[in-house]
Amino acid sequence: MSDSVDQVQKKLTQLISQSTSPREALRSSELKSLYAELPKLPVNERSAYGQKINNLKQKLETAVNEREESLAQSDREPIDVTAPFDINAPSPDLLPTGQGTTHPLNTELANVIDIFTRMGFAAVESRQIDDDYHMFTSLNFPENHPARDGYDTFRTSEGLVPPAHTSTMQNRILKAGKKDLENGGQIAAISYGRVFRNEDLDATHEHTFYQVEGIFVSSDANLAQMMGTLRSFFEVYYGQKLKTKTQPAYFPFVEPGLEFAIEKPAALGGKPGEWLEMLGCGMIHPNVLREAGIDSAKYRGFAWGGGVERLVMLKYGIEDLRHFESGKLAFLRKFA
Ligand code: PHE
DSSP: HHHHHHHHHHHHHHHHHHHHHHGGGGGGGGHHHHHHHGGSOHHHHHHHHHEEEEEEEEHHHHHHHHHHHHHHHSSSSSOTTSSSTTSSOOOOSSSSSOOOOHHHHHHHHHHHHHHHHHHHHHEEOSSBBBOOOOOOGGOOOOOOOGGGGGOOOOOOSSSOOSSSSGGGGGGHHHHHHHHHHHHOOOEEEEEEEEOOOOOBBBTTTEEEEEEEEEEESSSOOHHHHHHHHHHHHEEEEEEEEOOEEEEOOOOOOOOEEEEEEEEGGGGTTOOTTOOOEEEEEEOOOOOOHHHTTTTTTOOOEEEEOOOOHHHHHHHHOOOGGGGGTTTTTHHHHTOO
């Protein structure tokens, strides 16, 4: 009888050490038949036998637990703490797997830049921190002139200026193009980028938005060329013929100063006679040319500047400007 217990122990111990489901050994028929022997034994032998199979069961349980533990260990990657660590190695479980998309403003800005560069304009990004000189002085805003108040301009504690319009780039573009002009060429450039105003927020006002500015200077630049350039741009951007008009407006850096409007196209929900102001524009003021070292008796130029959001809102029928900076995925996915 004791032989049989030893045999079962040997067999099951071996089974446990090799099985991937070792706990089954504790329910095996071999173990059950050992228990089944108990009532058949003479009464005086039962106690010793019972203890023997209980011991066996305990040993087997320990073996099962150890086996299970070692199976769990072998599932894990061993960690080599001495291995060199590549900080650029991809860690797929930490990175989002879904593909991102381009923000609609970036897509449309690229589109706008593309149209102007195909017309022959160079493109430069505007600065997001600038100074008082480029924001006002270089643009013919006299010191303490009330027109300076019209821009709700933020200032940093150091006295720097988050620009309130892309016109801050005019003086730089003019200075950089002076040589080309004197060599018989022209200045043709756009600048684009973020601008900032201390606005009360509503559906058509944001503290942060995008503008595109254009500058053209030559010996005979004129308003007809400007109107043609702007009309061409809007017709390409909206993919259709448009009615355009201007009305007088005041900006210290242009003379005359104008607002450029298009008739809201029927295809975009417009009624005849419904005009939309799209940007400010005009002939560059002689003081602005002079400030950049350009001879205003020999050269003249036109400039314009306007918001990108307004263009995009009309194109897609977007009603609230605040969607753009909101980070709302439902909005962004419409442009994915
Ligand atoms: N900078 C002006 C604005 O943001 C627009 C403008 C640009 C007007 C260039 C005239 C010429 O209000």
